[in-house]
Amino acid sequence: MTDSTEETPTTDVxxxxxxxxxxxxxxxxxxxxxxxxxxxxxxxxxxxxxxxGQPVFIKKTIDGTEHAVMGVIYDTQLVDPxxxxxxxxxxxxxxxxxxPGYIEERTTxxxxxxxxxxxxxxxxxxxxxxxxxxxxxxxxxxxxxxxxDELTAKFHTVDGQLQLAYIDRLVDIAGDxxxxxxxxxxxxxxxxxxxxxxxxxxxxxxEQNIQWQAHERRGVV
Amino acid sequence: MAGRATVIGTxxxxxxxxxxxxxxxxSDRSIKTGxxxxxxxxxxxENRSVFARVTNRELIRGLPDGFLxxxxxxxxxxxxxxxxxxxxTELYRLTATVIGYYDTNMTTFANPRQLPDxxxxxxIAPDHQLETVLPNLGCETVETDVTELPGVAHIGWLLNRxxxxxxIHVPIEEFASTHLAILASTGSGKSYTASVLIxxxxxxxxxxxxxxxxxxxxxxxLSDIQGAEQFQGADGYDPEVVFFNxxxxxxxxSELQIxxxxxILDRSSVEVST
Numbered sequence: 001m002t003d004s005t006e007e008t009p010t011t012d013v014x015x016x017x018x019x020x021x022x023x024x025x026x027x028x029x030x031x032x033x034x035x036x037x038x039x040x041x042x043x044x045x046x047x048x049x050x051x052x053g054q055p056v057f058i059k060k061t062i063d064g065t066e067h068a069v070m071g072v073i074y075d076t077q078l079v080d081p082x083x084x085x086x087x088x089x090x091x092x093x094x095x096x097x098x099x100p101g102y103i104e105e106r107t108t109x110x111x112x113x114x115x116x117x118x119x120x121x122x123x124x125x126x127x128x129x130x131x132x133x134x135x136x137x138x139x140x141x142x143x144x145x146x147x148x149d150e151l152t153a154k155f156h157t158v159d160g161q162l163q164l165a166y167i168d169r170l171v172d173i174a175g176d177x178x179x180x181x182x183x184x185x186x187x188x189x190x191x192x193x194x195x196x197x198x199x200x201x202x203x204x205x206x207e208q209n210i211q212w213q214a215h216e217r218r219g220v221v
Numbered sequence: 222m223a224g225r226a227t228v229i230g231t232x233x234x235x236x237x238x239x240x241x242x243x244x245x246x247x248s249d250r251s252i253k254t255g256x257x258x259x260x261x262x263x264x265x266x267e268n269r270s271v272f273a274r275v276t277n278r279e280l281i282r283g284l285p286d287g288f289l290x291x292x293x294x295x296x297x298x299x300x301x302x303x304x305x306x307x308x309x310t311e312l313y314r315l316t317a318t319v320i321g322y323y324d325t326n327m328t329t330f331a332n333p334r335q336l337p338d339x340x341x342x343x344x345i346a347p348d349h350q351l352e353t354v355l356p357n358l359g360c361e362t363v364e365t366d367v368t369e370l371p372g373v374a375h376i377g378w379l380l381n382r383x384x385x386x387x388x389i390h391v392p393i394e395e396f397a398s399t400h401l402a403i404l405a406s407t408g409s410g411k412s413y414t415a416s417v418l419i420x421x422x423x424x425x426x427x428x429x430x431x432x433x434x435x436x437x438x439x440x441x442x443l444s445d446i447q448g449a450e451q452f453q454g455a456d457g458y459d460p461e462v463v464f465f466n467x468x469x470x471x472x473x474x475s476e477l478q479i480x481x482x483x484x485i486l487d488r489s490s491v492e493v494s495t
Contacts, residue, residue, distance in 0.1 A: 131304055165304020201294045202302050209287040209299075 011154075012124045013068060017146040019045045019056055020110065022138055028114075029133065030173050031071070033144045035108040045146060052076065052177075053184025055147035055155070056112055058138055059120065066120040069134050070147065070155050074174040074181040075111035082106075112144060113173040113181075115166040118155055129155045131165035152185075153192040162189070162199040164206065171210075179214030183207055228342040229258065230315065235336050240319045242273070242336045244343055245281070248311035253381045254278055257346040257355075258317060260337045269322035270363075271333055272346055272354070275315050282312040317343075323354040323363055330354070348387040351379070356391050374421030376414065391418075393427050412439045419443060425454030 020035040033056075036044045050073060057068040082105075117134045118126035147155075156162055164185070171178035186207050193199055215221045230246035246252055256275045261268050284307065288296035300307035321330035337343075352367050353360050360367070367373060373390035396418075403411045416439075422429035423446050433440050446452050447462040474482075 162302050163304055164302060167303050198294075199302075201291050202298055205288065205290045205294050205299050206302060208290050209285070212287060 011148060011150040013057070013059065013120055013126065013145070013151070014124055016057075016148060016151075017043060017045050017049050019050050019054075019073075019144045019146050022058070022112075022140055022142045022144065023109070024140070025138070026111075027173070028137065029169060031112045031114070031138060033073075033110045033112050035110055037107070049146045050076075050108075050110060053181050053188065055115075055152045055185070055188070056144045057118075057126075057147045057151070058142050058144055060136055060138070060142075062136055067136075068118045068120050068126050068151075069114060069136065069138065070116050070118060070129075071112040071114045071144070072170070072181060072185060073110045074113045074170070074177060077109045077111070078106070079109055080106045111174075113170055114138075115170065116155070126151055126154055129158055129163075131158065131163055133166075133169065149188060149192050152188055156189055162202060167206075167210075179210050182210050227344045229345055230343045232260070232337045232339055232341040232343060233314065234339050236316050238318065240332070240336075241276075242317055242319070244315055244317065246313050246315060248309055248313065252278065252313075252315060252345075256381045257320075257351055257379075258343045259346040259350075260341050260343050262322070262333050262335065262337060262341075264322065264333050269333065270346075270350070271322045271337070272320040272330075272351075273317040273343075274320055275317050277316040279314050280311060281314040282310065284310070323350075325361055325363070328359040328361065329357055348382065351387050352390065355387075356389060357395070358390065358392055372427055374418055374427070376417055376421065393422055393429070397422070397429065416440060416443060420446065420452075423452060423460045425452065425456075425458045428454075428458060428460075 018036055018041050020033040020040075022031050023034045024032045026032065035050055038044055052073060052075075054073045056071050056073060058071065060067050060069055114134050116129060116131040118129040121127045156164060158165070164182070167182060170182060174181045186203050190200060190203055193203075212221070229250045229252060230244040233243045233245050235241070236243045252258070252275055254275055254277065258273050258275060259270045260273070262271050263269070284296045284300055284305070288299040297307040319332065319336065321332045323329075324331040349366075350363050353363050353365050358365075358367060358370060358373065360370075367390045368375075368388075370390065370392075372393045374393050375388055375390050377389055378385050379387040379389065401418075403414050405411050419431060419433065419440070420443070421427065422431060433443070435441070441464070444462045444464045446460050448459065453459050477485075
C-alpha cells in the first residue's frame with residue numbers, strides 16, 4: 001500500500017494521482033467517473049485513493065484562468081457486462097481460467113458530486129475557494145484527480161473560516177448516503193486540524209447534527 | 222398614518238380569539254411583549270387608528286436547536302461553517318389583542334369588530350396618542366396635550382418604552398370619587414405607587430385633602446411635601462402636612478365620651494379576665 005505520493009505528500013495539483021475519467025453525468029452536479037485500471041494509465045489509483053468520501057478535483061481552464069472544480073466520491077458501482085451471460089464453463093483442471101469474455105470491460109464506476117471551485121495558482125496549488133455551485137459543465141473524458149488532504153483543507157477554509165457551505169446540495173445529491181459522505185469529509189478535515197483547534201468543536205456539532213438528522217430520517221430515533 | 226419606515230411588522234392573519242391577530246416581524250425590529258401597536262382600519266368611511274397590545278412572541282424561523290449542542294461553540298459559528306447566513310434570519314410571530322380605536326364622540330375605546338387584513342402594516346403606537354387615550358381622560362381629540370388637563374395625576378411611564386417616553390396621567394376624580402385598590406406582589410412598589418398618587422393629589426393643580434393611616438410607618442417622607450417648591454402654587458397654595466406619630470397621640474380622659482370609656486374599660490376587663 002505504499003506509494004510515492006503517500007510518502008512525500010504534496011499540494012502540487014499536477015502531481016496528484018489520476019483516479020479516472022468522466023463517462024456520464026446524472027445532473028449538473030452529479031458525474032459518473034470510470035476508475036482507471038492497470039492499462040488505462042501509468043499509475044492507477046490504489047483502493048484507498050478512490051474510497052468513499054474521497055475529495056477529488058477536475059482541472060478546467062475557463063477564460064484563460066485555470067480552475068479546479070472540486071468534488072467528492074459519494075457512491076461507487078461495479079459493472080460487469082458479462083453478468084447474466086454465463087456461457088459453458090470451459091475451464092479444465094489444467095487450465096484454471098478459460099472464460100472468453102470481456103474481463104477488461106469490468107469496471108468500477110464512482111459517483112462524484114461537485115462541491116465548489118477554486119483557482120489554481122502559479123505555484124500549482126489552489127486559492128480563492130468557493131462553495132457556490134460550479135457554473136461550468138464538465139466534459140466526458142475529463143480526468144478526475146485525487147485531492148490530497150492539504151488541498152482539501154485549503155478548499156474548506158474560506159476567509160480564514162472553516163466552511164462546508166455545499167452541505168445541503170451534497171446531501172441532496174448523495175441521497176441515502178449523504179450523512180456518511182459528510183461524516184467522511186469531516187473526519188478528513190479533522191485530521192488536518194490540530195487537536196486543540198476550535199474548529200474541531202464546530203465540526204463535532206455539524207457531525208452530530210448530520211448524524212442525528214440521518215438517524216431521524218431512517219427511523220432509528 | 223405613518224410611512225412605511227415606521228412599520229414594525231405585517232399582519233399574517235387572525236388569531237385564536239375573536240379579538241386576536243397574528244403578525245410577523247424580523248429580528249431587527251424588537252417588539253416587547255405588552256407593547257402597544259397600531260394599524261389603520263376604515264370605520265364608517267373614516268380611517269381609524271386601532272390600538273392593539275402584543276401578548277405573545279415566538280420564534281418561527283431561526284437556527285435549529287442542534288446548533289446549540291456545544292456551549293463553547295456559538296450557533297452563528299456553526300451556521301457560518303455550513304454557509305447559512307445567520308444575520309437577520311430570525312422571524313418572530315407575535316400575537317396581539319385588539320384594544321380598539323378611540324372614539325372621540327364616546328370619549329372611550331370602541332371595538333372595530335373586525336381584525337386587520339393579512340398584509341396590513343403595523344406601527345408602534347405613537348407616544349402622545351397613547352398618553353391621550355390609554356387612561357380614560359375623556360379627551361375630545363387624540364391630539365390633546367394631557368399635561369395641560371386639570372386634575373390628572375402623573376403616575377409614571379410605560380415600561381416597554383424609553384424612560385419618560387409615554388407618560389401616563391390618571392384622572393384623580395376617577396379614583397378619588399370611588400374606590401381604588403393597588404394590587405401587586407410584595408416588593409413590587411404598591412406603597413411607592415400610593416406615595417406617587419398622594420404627591421400628585423397634593424400638587425397645586427389638584428389640592429386634595431388627605432388623611433393617611435400609616436401603621437407601618439411607610440409614608441413619613443411625605444412630610445417633605447410641605448415647603449417643597451414644586452408643590453407651591455402661584456396663588457400662594459402650599460400644602461400643609463401634619464404628622465402624628467404614636468408619641469404625639471395623647472387623649473385626655475376628660476375628652477372621652479362615656480361610651481368611649483366603657484369601650485376601653487370593657488376591653489381591659491376582658492384582657493384581665495383572660
